[in-house]
Amino acid sequence: MRRHTILSRLFAFKNHINYPINRSIHTMKTDKYPLDAPSLEELAQKLKPALASNYTHSSVSVETCPDLRKSPFHLATEGLTRDERIADVGGQPNLFPSPRLECKYSLPALAQAMEMDPKRGSLIGAGAGPFHVLGTNSELAPNLNWENGFEHINNQTHFAKINKPDGKVSVQKCPSTDCALMINLFGSAGLPGPVLKITARGRTGSFKSFSECIRHALNAAYGDERPISLGGAFVIKSGRSHYHVMPDFPSKPFESAKQLNEWLTYHDFEAPIVCLSVLHSADPGKAMGLRMEHTHCFSAEGENKGGHYHYDEGGDVEYEAYFNTAKAIYRIDRPEVTLERDLHD
Numbered sequence: 381m382r383r384h385t386i387l388s389r390l391f392a393f394k395n396h397i398n399y400p401i402n403r404s405i406h407t408m409k410t411d412k413y414p415l416d417a418p419s420l421e422e423l424a425q426k427l428k429p430a431l432a433s434n435y436t437h438s439s440v441s442v443e444t445c446p447d448l449r450k451s452p453f454h455l456a457t458e459g460l461t462r463d464e465r466i467a468d469v470g471g472q473p474n475l476f477p478s479p480r481l482e483c484k485y486s487l488p489a490l491a492q493a494m495e496m497d498p499k500r501g502s503l504i505g506a507g508a509g510p511f512h513v514l515g516t517n518s519e520l521a522p523n524l525n526w527e528n529g530f531e532h533i534n535n536q537t538h539f540a541k542i543n544k545p546d547g548k549v550s551v552q553k554c555p556s557t558d559c560a561l562m563i564n565l566f567g568s569a570g571l572p573g574p575v576l577k578i579t580a581r582g583r584t585g586s587f588k589s590f591s592e593c594i595r596h597a598l599n600a601a602y603g604d605e606r607p608i609s610l611g612g613a614f615v616i617k618s619g620r621s622h623y624h625v626m627p628d629f630p631s632k633p634f635e636s637a638k639q640l641n642e643w644l645t646y647h648d649f650e651a652p653i654v655c656l657s658v659l660h661s662a663d664p665g666k667a668m669g670l671r672m673e674h675t676h677c678f679s680a681e682g683e684n685k686g687g688h689y690h691y692d693e694g695g696d697v698e699y700e701a702y703f704n705t706a707k708a709i710y711r712i713d714r715p716e717v718t719l720e721r722d723l724h725d
């Protein structure tokens with residue numbers, strides 16, 4: 381690393397609110413990968429046995445999406461249908477071994493990079509919050525839609541951060557449509573239409589994570605060569621679940637993944653909690669450098685519950701989920717290096 385780069389990063393650690401460089405639609409490299417998505421009916425049949433073996437009660441069906449703007453989901457968008465696509469933007473190498481604070485993104489610019497229709501659309505997912513706006517690193521649950529242009533945004537995005545004085549989690553509505561470092565997004569026109577409805581209750585199996593249970597079932601059904609990519613939302617209706625929230629950036633680079641895992645803060649929260657999720661069953665030959673699963677959560681009741689979903693604590697946990705398939709993946713501003721695996725479990 382050249383000397384001036386090190387100096388500018390050290391400067392950035394101290395003054396990250398005013399760090400000047402931003403990623404724009406003109407400077408982000410975007411690769412598009414079309415997907416061959418099976419029918420929702422076929423997916424429902426493939427998923428049923430995996431859910432049944434992990435939970436005492438489960439169902440998988442194809443149904444018309446309920447209005448997801450209503451309780452308990454509180455999404456900005458009514459549905460998850462038409463022009464369905466997924467973006468994987470930046471990545472964990474933008475955090476490890478040292479945060480690349482020049483990687484700041486605008487969600488409307490990412491929607492443009494995803495070739496979304498400015499007339500109407502929505503984005504949901506999981507990523508890192510806009511530290512340059514919020515003054516601290518955070519977990520972002522992007523949740524927004526637009527009509528008649530990307531400048532007309534209904535922003536229902538939440539972020540979870542660590543309060544510096546007491547170390548407690550704070551979950552709030554995000555005043556910005558920016559994000560940073562890495563983000564995984566499911567985009568659609570946001571219309572009502574057929575989707576996968578998955579319910580599960582009473583976990584008895586070994587997949588502690590609901591989204592990983594679905595992801596592994598897809599991988600088992602379709603193998604390592606055919607990626608099936610889903611995006612959607614689920615509500616944890618009962619039970620206790622485990623999350624992490626990134627604290628503010630460290631004062632020096634991480635020396636190991638173990639050190640990064642010790643830097644993260646871990647929390648258990650009782651339901652209800654809303655989760656926004658993006659997952660892929662495969663990344664053949666790591667050609668796309670994808671993060672395979674990413675789920676961020678928030679309390680719709682204004683409670684300080686949220687962050688990066690890891691898994692439930694079992695027992696009386698209950699899930700209700702709506703997912704749709706992506707028809708293309710947009711790999712945007714991919715870091716030069718690809719990590720062998722997720723930095724955390």
Ligand SMILES: [Zn+2]
Pocket residue numbers: 506507519674675676688
């Ligand atoms: Zn996360």
